[in-house]
Amino acid sequence: xxxxxxxxxxxxxxxxxxxEASLAADVPDGVDTVxxxxxxxxxxxxxxxxxxxxxxxxxxSIHYVVMTKGDAGGFDPEDRDGMEARxxxxxxxxxxxxxxxxxxxxxxxxxxLTPSDRLQRDVVRVLRELRPQLVLAPHPERDxxxxxxxxxxxxxxxxxxxxxxxxxxxxxxxxxxLQEQGLLAYRLRHLWFYGAPAARENRLVDVSAQLPTKLLAxxxxxxxxxxxxxxxxxxxxxxxxxxxxGGLGLDVAAEAFHATEVNTAETIAGF
Ligand SMILES: [Zn+2]
Numbered sequence: 143x144x145x146x147x148x149x150x151x152x153x154x155x156x157x158x159x160x161x162e163a164s165l166a167a168d169v170p171d172g173v174d175t176v177x178x179x180x181x182x183x184x185x186x187x188x189x190x191x192x193x194x195x196x197x198x199x200x201x202x203s204i205h206y207v208v209m210t211k212g213d214a215g216g217f218d219p220e221d222r223d224g225m226e227a228r229x230x231x232x233x234x235x236x237x238x239x240x241x242x243x244x245x246x247x248x249x250x251x252x253x254x255l256t257p258s259d260r261l262q263r264d265v266v267r268v269l270r271e272l273r274p275q276l277v278l279a280p281h282p283e284r285d286x287x288x289x290x291x292x293x294x295x296x297x298x299x300x301x302x303x304x305x306x307x308x309x310x311x312x313x314x315x316x317x318x319x320l321q322e323q324g325l326l327a328y329r330l331r332h333l334w335f336y337g338a339p340a341a342r343e344n345r346l347v348d349v350s351a352q353l354p355t356k357l358l359a360x361x362x363x364x365x366x367x368x369x370x371x372x373x374x375x376x377x378x379x380x381x382x383x384x385x386x387x388g389g390l391g392l393d394v395a396a397e398a399f400h401a402t403e404v405n406t407a408e409t410i411a412g413f
Pocket of ligand 1: 181182184185293296
């Protein structure tokens with residue numbers, strides 16, 4: 143960590159200026175459990191593996207939820223039948239590298255993810271089981287600067303999560319069957335989006351120390367990388383560019399997020 147960034151972290155513990163408050167190097171107050179959702183195996187690791195590794199090191203419980211089987215991924219036309227199992231194993235390996243406690247891979251078909259009441263209820267169910275204070279999801283808005291970030295499954299996943307956390311997650315009458323199963327409604331504080339359009343980014347996390355872990359997690363998704371060296375160089379360049387854009391310095395690797403608060407101390411009740 144360089145001097146400039148150490149100063150920013152220190153400042154964050156004291157009375158941060160608005161600019162320095164945006165450098166959320168540490169775990170937000172009151173967060174001990176994080177659930178990260180993604181559309182495909184590897185999305186969470188591209189978007190947030192460094193931050194999740196950093197928070198896991200700080201003692202936060204990390205859980206992965208992947209909505210599709212990733213069955214349309216990869217490059218090998220001979221290995222279509224094995225792709226689903228392979229990608230599940232790759233995701234489990236990556237999550238292990240990050241320090242996550244659990245990985246759930248759902249059965250949705252890769253390329254066909256669509257917001258639905260069924261999936262919204264599934265998200266409410268898993269969040270009420272794990273009860274995170276912070277949820278991570280892909281950004282639901284299309285990035286017109288980089289279409290590859292905005293795979294329709296990514297946008298759908300972000301939309302499903304955003305719909306689920308308000309109001310259904312906190313409304314005991316939204317899915318009474320969940321409430322009856324003891325999966326009780328609660329209010330979520332933080333919803334952070336990765337893969338956000340640049341204009342939406344408002345939080346940077348310094349992941350310089352976790353960059354090797356992030357690359358290890360990404361290497362685990364071997365079926366997705368025809369050229370591992372090029373992928374690693376791209377990711378490293380991108381993280382350093384984000385650090386530089388955020389004023390952290392040239393040698394700082396940073397993951398960028400659009401951080402939102404679903405509920406704060408000022409939020410009034412009501413559906
Ligand atoms: Zn994806």
